[in-house]
Structures are given as structure tokens and as C-alpha cells.
Amino acid sequence: MPLNAGCYANLDDLSSLRHALRGRRLKAQQKLWAQLSGSHHAVQKGRGMEFSEVRQYQPGDDVRTIDWRVTARTQKPHTKVYIEEQERPVILCLQQTPDLFFGSHIRFKSVQALQVAALFAWLTLQHNDQIGGYLFNQQIHHWTAPKHHHSHVLRLLQQGLDLQQQLKQPESYHPQLWEQHLKQLQKAVKPGCQLILIGDLLSFSPSALRIIHQLKRQHDLIACHIYDRLEADLPHLGSVKLTDGTNELQIDSETPDMRQQYRDSYQQRFQNIRQQLLAFKIPVIALRADADPVAELMQQGVLL
Numbered sequence: 001m002p003l004n005a006g007c008y009a010n011l012d013d014l015s016s017l018r019h020a021l022r023g024r025r026l027k028a029q030q031k032l033w034a035q036l037s038g039s040h041h042a043v044q045k046g047r048g049m050e051f052s053e054v055r056q057y058q059p060g061d062d063v064r065t066i067d068w069r070v071t072a073r074t075q076k077p078h079t080k081v082y083i084e085e086q087e088r089p090v091i092l093c094l095q096q097t098p099d100l101f102f103g104s105h106i107r108f109k110s111v112q113a114l115q116v117a118a119l120f121a122w123l124t125l126q127h128n129d130q131i132g133g134y135l136f137n138q139q140i141h142h143w144t145a146p147k148h149h150h151s152h153v154l155r156l157l158q159q160g161l162d163l164q165q166q167l168k169q170p171e172s173y174h175p176q177l178w179e180q181h182l183k184q185l186q187k188a189v190k191p192g193c194q195l196i197l198i199g200d201l202l203s204f205s206p207s208a209l210r211i212i213h214q215l216k217r218q219h220d221l222i223a224c225h226i227y228d229r230l231e232a233d234l235p236h237l238g239s240v241k242l243t244d245g246t247n248e249l250q251i252d253s254e255t256p257d258m259r260q261q262y263r264d265s266y267q268q269r270f271q272n273i274r275q276q277l278l279a280f281k282i283p284v285i286a287l288r289a290d291a292d293p294v295a296e297l298m299q300q301g302v303l304l
Contacts, residue, residue: 006107008164009114014157017115018122020294024303026123029194029220029283035301036283053081088194088220089130089146092117092156093185095178095199096137096163098171104230106290110167113198113226114160115293120196121153123303131156132193134185137163138174141181143188172246173200178208186211191218201225201273201284209273213280221282225270228289234262 027035054067057077070078094117100110117133124131125148132146133156142159144152178199189195195215201223204212215221237253251258274284287296297303 006103006111007101008108009111009161011154011157011161014115014118014161015154017118017294018126021119021123021126021303024123024298025127026120027302027304029222032222032283032302033278033281036278036285054078055081088192089132089190090120090124090194090196091146091185091189092120092131092133092135093181093195093197093199094133094135094160095203096135096160096167097173097177097199097203098138098167098169099173099203100200100226101167102170102228103289104228109200109226109228109289110164112287112289112291112293113224114157114164116224116226116287117160117196117198118153118157119293119297120198121156125150125153132189133159134181134188135160135163136177136181137166138171138177139166141184143184146193173203175203175205178203179205179211182208182211182215186215189219194220194222196222196224198224199226201277202227202269204273209276212277212282216280216282221280223277223282223284225273225284225286226289227270227286232263232266232288234259 026032054070055078057066057071057079061079065080067078067080094113096110096113100113101108103109103111117135121131121133128148130146130148131153133142133144135142135144135156140163142163144156144159185195197212202225212221234251234253239250239252242249242251251262253259270286277284285297285300285302287293294303
């Protein structure tokens, strides 16, 4: 394995991820939001759903979808099954900035973000939907209009790899970047898409969140937060020096109070962003950089 295998992704690995998705599908948007927001209300059938079939009632089915005519005729409870319409293009908005060029175990956050983007791209293609992308780093961006083709996904992933190869060292984040690129995304996409934001959600500024709220009025959104375990929990390392590339901080990682403050600080920042997004009815998925992304999405109930 190359020494920089965890620092940069490669096209072969990103391509092979499609094999792990056979037979898998993404949970419907409304159900995903209800699950990740902690809501237990039944999901209403509405716009974006179409009739699929009538089958025998199964435990857990919504009683409001019972087909009473078929039930009366067969003397056995039957329910109507609806599926989400497959007409909405999926647009990946992928962050590949220097603050993601960091990882304490297995792989960098930038690599995990691109892997997650690849999973959603292959999943979209598997569902016969169109896939497009808005990918950016600290210098440039690539906009790819949605299409449905295997070679189109490969082109999209290669663009992500090209942006990633420009990352050479970690740097502190520029808070205007998400805002700047979300404005460009807003101009590029047509109403009615599903947008998947992939990166460090803690980079969202109040201005970026306002644009996300505007986007939600015309699109379905999912937000994928990529983080490193070192950001969420301080290991026992004795006296350590932390830096964001510009500023430095010396701390004693063995002090229980310091470790608790460190954990609380991260959780407070993450929960603040999460609650704001959930208020917009945007599902929030948190993925650790060193986790198996397929297994993690399945465990969280995002993939079925």
C-alpha cells in the first residue's frame, strides 16, 4: 500500500465502492429526516410519491394506507405501497479544502468526504437517477451538470481527485468559502433537485446557513458531516500542542477537566449546527473519517 494511501484517494478504490452498494438504496427523504431528527410521527404520503402496488398488510405499515376495497374482497388486510418518484437529479456539493487535509487514523477527512461522495454517486446511478456535482477547494470549483452514465460518474470523481491532489498541508478554514460556493451552487441548479452537502459542517457560517435555508425551499437537502476522532475526543497524550496551521495551543491531555471541556466544546459546536439544519428539515449524517462509510451509513439507517 502506498505511504500516502490515507492522504489521497484513488479512482480504482472510488470505483470499487459501487460493488458494496448492490441491492442497497437510500432511505426516502422524509423518513430519513424523521429518523435523524428524532421525530416519531408517521410520514405522510405527499408530492414526490407515486403508487407502486397493493400487498398484504405487514406489521409496521401505516394503517392510513390500507386498501379497504381489496381488504373487504379478500378478507385479509392489504395496504397500498408508494415509492418516491425517481425524477429528481442528485447534486453533490463536495468540500475539498485544506482544513479537511487532516486525519489521525487510517485516512484524512478529505479522503472520507470523497468516498462518501462516490457512494452517493454510484447509488444515484444504481437508482437510474441523474447525478451532478459542485466540487470545490480553496482555489477553484468544478460544476458538472447532472447526467445518467457510468462515465459521467467517473468524470465527477476524477474532478474530486484533481481538487484533492492540490491539497498539500492543513490550513485554517476561510469562513467565506462555503458561503461563496453555495451562492454559485444556487445559481447553477434548477429547482427540484436533491442536494447532498458533504464536508465539515462546523465550517458553516451564519451567512452560509441562510443560503442553505433558501436552497431548502426549492430542493431536498441532506448534510453529511465529516469529522476526525481527534476533533471529538482528546486522547491521553500528555502535554500536547494543538494548531490550526496558524495558531497554537499547549494543553495537558491527561487532565480530566480538560478532556471533558474538549469533548463538550466539540459537541456544543456540532449540536448547534445540527439543530439549525434540523430546523430547516434537513437530515444530518455524521461520519468519522476512519469509519467504513458503507457500514456506517447502514448502521445509521441511511442505507437500506
